Amino acid sequence: MDRQPFIFEDDSETWLRDIMENHHEEARARALSLLAGTRTTDTGCRVRNTVGPAKVRFRGRQVAAYRFVLCILERTIVGKDTVVRHRCHNRQCLNPEHLQFGTQADNKRDDWEFAANGVDFDLL
Numbered sequence: 001m002d003r004q005p006f007i008f009e010d011d012s013e014t015w016l017r018d019i020m021e022n023h024h025e026e027a028r029a030r031a032l033s034l035l036a037g038t039r040t041t042d043t044g045c046r047v048r049n050t051v052g053p054a055k056v057r058f059r060g061r062q063v064a065a066y067r068f069v070l071c072i073l074e075r076t077i078v079g080k081d082t083v084v085r086h087r088c089h090n091r092q093c094l095n096p097e098h099l100q101f102g103t104q105a106d107n108k109r110d111d112w113e114f115a116a117n118g119v120d121f122d123l124l
C-alpha cells in the first residue's frame with residue numbers, strides 16, 4: 001500500500017518514534033519479559049493469564065500487549081490506522097510469529113475467512 005505523501009503523525013506514531021529512537025532497549029526488554037510470562041498452547045499461541053487481551057503500560061501510554069510486542073520486536077512505527085492482526089484468531093496471543101500488521105479491511109476479511117474456514121495453522 002502506498003504511503004500518503006504528506007507528513008502527519010498521530011500521537012501513537014510519535015510515541016513509538018520516541019521509543020525506537022531513545023528507549024528501544026528498555027522497550028525490547030519489556031516486550032521480552034511479557035513473552036517470558038506467557039504459556040504456550042497446543043497451537044503455539046503464547047498467552048498470559050488475563051481475561052481479555054493483555055495490556056502494557058510504557059512511557060505514559062497503555063496499549064495492547066500484542067501490539068507493543070510486534071512493533072517493538074519488528075522495530076516498526078505504525079499509526080492508529082494500522083491494526084495488528086492475529087493470524088491465529090486468538091486475541092490473547094502474543095506470539096510475534098502469529099501477528100502481522102494490516103488494515104481494518106484486512107482484519108474484517110480475516111474474520112470472514114475465519115468464520116468460513118477456521119484457522120489454518122499450517123500457514124502460521
Ligand SMILES: [Zn+2]
Binds near residue numbers: 090
Ligand atoms: Zn497465536
